[in-house]
Amino acid sequence: SWTEYLNASVRKYDVSLDWWLATNERSRMGIQAPHDFLDLSLLAAAYGTAVDPSFGEVFWKFSEPFSPELWWTFFGISLATSLLYLVVEANVDDSDFDPSSPIYFNVLRSAWLGLVQFTAAGGFSPRTYSGKLLVLTYSAFILLLVSAYTANLVAYLAVHHETRTCESVDACVKTGERFCVRQGTIADDWFSSAYHELEESGQIFRCQENPWVCVRRQECTLVVQPSMMYELASRNLDYNEDCAMTRVGVGSLKYFGGGWMTK
Numbered sequence: 001s002w003t004e005y006l007n008a009s010v011r012k013y014d015v016s017l018d019w020w021l022a023t024n025e026r027s028r029m030g031i032q033a034p035h036d037f038l039d040l041s042l043l044a045a046a047y048g049t050a051v052d053p054s055f056g057e058v059f060w061k062f063s064e065p066f067s068p069e070l071w072w073t074f075f076g077i078s079l080a081t082s083l084l085y086l087v088v089e090a091n092v093d094d095s096d097f098d099p100s101s102p103i104y105f106n107v108l109r110s111a112w113l114g115l116v117q118f119t120a121a122g123g124f125s126p127r128t129y130s131g132k133l134l135v136l137t138y139s140a141f142i143l144l145l146v147s148a149y150t151a152n153l154v155a156y157l158a159v160h161h162e163t164r165t166c167e168s169v170d171a172c173v174k175t176g177e178r179f180c181v182r183q184g185t186i187a188d189d190w191f192s193s194a195y196h197e198l199e200e201s202g203q204i205f206r207c208q209e210n211p212w213v214c215v216r217r218q219e220c221t222l223v224v225q226p227s228m229m230y231e232l233a234s235r236n237l238d239y240n241e242d243c244a245m246t247r248v249g250v251g252s253l254k255y256f257g258g259g260w261m262t263k
Contacts, residue, residue: 010263036257040226065152082114168249178220180211
């Protein structure tokens, strides 16, 4: 076993400069890590199922750079500015408003001019000094708003495919999922002991090689392994080419530290 190999190594040499799990069995044999600098806690992971966003989620992506509160603030400031602009410019010759038009028509036109100033499809054309000062301050507000919007737009328009898996190990157990562990490792020993009922139901599959190879051969759907091994596998294109590998549940199943070993 790996423990026997480690025991032979530390009996012959002062230190075994490799990464080793600090287990109770090894501690009873006097084999210890001077410093647990590795987090080798056991966790469960799986390939998540891709979930494509709905049409509504994609369509409303344009609004995500701003929160709903900020959008309502913009509409409120735009409407207030439009009404104030109408009061200042309504009775001026050659203005944006026709004095002979009904008041509601000029109100709607002023509100429209205030909104399209944001999209640069149009805007106010003031004639009075008061109107020009009002439009200057409103334009500065629009400039800052557009700058903030465009700075975040690219990131929010990028549609990412979401991956999902069962919420926890217990949920996976209830749905009859099979778990892969590397045969003869601490993941095999601990998981088989903690979930001994899965032995009887045949939901534990022991792999002779990297358990993600067994998952790809569809011999199981989940992997139980140390967190460091998961991190290495998630960065390996041979195992995680589609970036679908994801942890199951929150936190670890069992904490294990590790590092160099001595006796």
